[in-house]
Amino acid sequence: MISLANSAARRSLRTVSQVRTLSSGIDIDVDHYSSGWNIDDIGEFTAKTGKYQIKTFNKISEKGLARFNPEKFEIMGSDWDSTNANAILLRSHKLQESEIDVSVRAIARCGAGTNNVPVARCSELGIPVFNTPGANANAVKELVLCGMLLGSRRIVDGVNHMKDLGAQGLAKERVEKDKSMFGGQEIKGKTLAVIGLGHIGASTARDAAALGMDIVGYDPGLSIDSALKLPNEIDLTDSIASAVANADYISINIPYIKGENGTHGIIGKNVISSFKPNAVLLNFARGELVDSEAMKEFLDNGDGRYVSDFPDDLLWDHKNAVILPHLGASTEEAEDAAAAMAADTISDYLQTGTIVNSVNFPAVSLPARPDGAIRMSVINKNQPGVLASITDVFAKAKLNIVQQINQSRGDVAYNVLDIDPTANHEAISMKDLQKELTMTDGVLSSRVVFGTPGCGYARNIDGQYWV
Numbered sequence: 001m002i003s004l005a006n007s008a009a010r011r012s013l014r015t016v017s018q019v020r021t022l023s024s025g026i027d028i029d030v031d032h033y034s035s036g037w038n039i040d041d042i043g044e045f046t047a048k049t050g051k052y053q054i055k056t057f058n059k060i061s062e063k064g065l066a067r068f069n070p071e072k073f074e075i076m077g078s079d080w081d082s083t084n085a086n087a088i089l090l091r092s093h094k095l096q097e098s099e100i101d102v103s104v105r106a107i108a109r110c111g112a113g114t115n116n117v118p119v120a121r122c123s124e125l126g127i128p129v130f131n132t133p134g135a136n137a138n139a140v141k142e143l144v145l146c147g148m149l150l151g152s153r154r155i156v157d158g159v160n161h162m163k164d165l166g167a168q169g170l171a172k173e174r175v176e177k178d179k180s181m182f183g184g185q186e187i188k189g190k191t192l193a194v195i196g197l198g199h200i201g202a203s204t205a206r207d208a209a210a211l212g213m214d215i216v217g218y219d220p221g222l223s224i225d226s227a228l229k230l231p232n233e234i235d236l237t238d239s240i241a242s243a244v245a246n247a248d249y250i251s252i253n254i255p256y257i258k259g260e261n262g263t264h265g266i267i268g269k270n271v272i273s274s275f276k277p278n279a280v281l282l283n284f285a286r287g288e289l290v291d292s293e294a295m296k297e298f299l300d301n302g303d304g305r306y307v308s309d310f311p312d313d314l315l316w317d318h319k320n321a322v323i324l325p326h327l328g329a330s331t332e333e334a335e336d337a338a339a340a341m342a343a344d345t346i347s348d349y350l351q352t353g354t355i356v357n358s359v360n361f362p363a364v365s366l367p368a369r370p371d372g373a374i375r376m377s378v379i380n381k382n383q384p385g386v387l388a389s390i391t392d393v394f395a396k397a398k399l400n401i402v403q404q405i406n407q408s409r410g411d412v413a414y415n416v417l418d419i420d421p422t423a424n425h426e427a428i429s430m431k432d433l434q435k436e437l438t439m440t441d442g443v444l445s446s447r448v449v450f451g452t453p454g455c456g457y458a459r460n461i462d463g464q465y466w467v
């Protein structure tokens with residue numbers, strides 16, 4: 001549960017009121033969002049600085065954090081004892097619901113997976129969770145290319161042999177005689193089949209083509225972005241079996257999905273029986289995608305190779321396998337890129353309302369805010385009638401909605417409304433309007449998007465108003 005009691009103890013009714021004059025010349029009482037939350041101990045209240053407070057868990061790359069504009073954002077570590085975080089940035093920390101303060105508007109994971117974040121609960125609370133798809137793609141792609149070379153020549157065996165000879169003081173004497181044990185083939189002119197043409201697969205295909213390889217690809221869900229990265233010459237097939245049939249190298253780059261119609265053991269006996277006898281399988285996606293027993297039979301009976309980034313109880317010491325300790329994304333650059341992407345995503349969402357790379361909210365790209373308009377975002381349960389009730393609040397206040405976006409995903413809906421306050425010639429209390437809006441049945445939260453950083457967020461938690 002959210003730590004409401006803790007938050008409640010620190011808040012009381014606000015006393016400060018401010019009036020802002022819009023370019024239209026109309027006075028709008030905006031005290032509610034211009035100076036933030038109402039608390040007794042205002043001295044401790046960090047939002048008074050007018051900055052968004054970003055709470056980080058784990059060590060996040062400095063290069064990534066540098067993407068936050070220091071004039072608008074303040075970064076705090078996990079030891080920061082506060083109930084005012086506006087967003088959370090994390091890597092592997094297993095986030096507890098009690099760590100998601102009532103003031104948190106968004107959570108971003110620097111990485112692709114989000115199973116250390118309680119995503120389903122965040123959806124119920126109306127909090128978008130973001131990830132960083134493709135941020136580590138270059139790191140993985142480089143290791144796939146390296147894997148191709150490791151599978152082409154007995155490089156690992158050769159290195160180990162040199163260590164043995166060195167230990168015996170025989171390296172110089174024996175090296176020329178023994179090198180014939182470690183011969184191999186070149187990759188230029190060979191055929192690479194890429195299964196899964198997403199962030200990693202598409203760039204692997206492109207760079208392997210640049211190395212002189214012929215490319216065959218299979219991906220029934222190919223996206224436009226990935227298609228644009230593909231090399232000019234690529235044969236797209238309609239099944240894994242036909243993609244691998246004439247391939248010298250096969251790279252799998254698809255997600256691991258459990259259960260019926262999932263991808264567990266997708267490279268099984270049937271697919272492997274279509275391999276050329278000396279094919280090299282590159283698995284930098286997930287160990288569970290490959291049926292180890294079927295692969296062992298293939299490696300035992302031919303001159304094929306298996307290069308994998310994942311532990312395998314059956315194949316770890318097979319003479320035709322090279323197993324790496326999950327090194328795919330382990331580069332400084334990948335960590336920087338993931339943190340930078342997460343920072344940009346949070347920064348955009350907090351400052352403009354834009355949603356990209358969310359795992360539980362719809363993607364929403366927004367037009368520019370019209371001059372003088374107030375932009376409000378509203379998150380609500382995706383139920384019939386709620387949208388009408390939201391627009392009704394503005395209609396009753398005689399506020400004209402000049403631009404509106406409504407998108408939904410699963411049980412949650414996201415609205416962005418640009419309001420022209422000039423249609424109403426009476427002073428408007430945004431504070432009252434936001435309260436009415438937020439407490440509308442089915443609404444989870446509302447936000448004045450271009451207000452003072454860190455302010456203007458209100459929530460309806462089980463019928464209780466939180467600002």
Ligand SMILES: NC(=O)c1ccc[n+]([C@@H]2O[C@H](COP(=O)([O-])OP(=O)(O)OC[C@H]3O[C@@H](n4cnc5c(N)ncnc54)[C@H](O)[C@@H]3O)[C@@H](O)[C@H]2O)c1
Pocket residue numbers: 112133134136137140195196197198199200201218219220221222223226253254255256263284285286309326327328329330
């Ligand atoms: N070794 C590592 O350290 C490491 C690091 C990052 C990612 N990965 C793995 O690599 C995988 C791919 O990463 P990505 O960033 O390219 O993901 P991505 O989502 O960009 O691409 C995956 C692609 O696979 C396609 N696909 C899904 N099911 C398929 C199927 N049955 N047959 C063919 N294509 C299918 C999708 O349409 C999509 O285009 C990830 O799922 C992850 O498991 C490994």
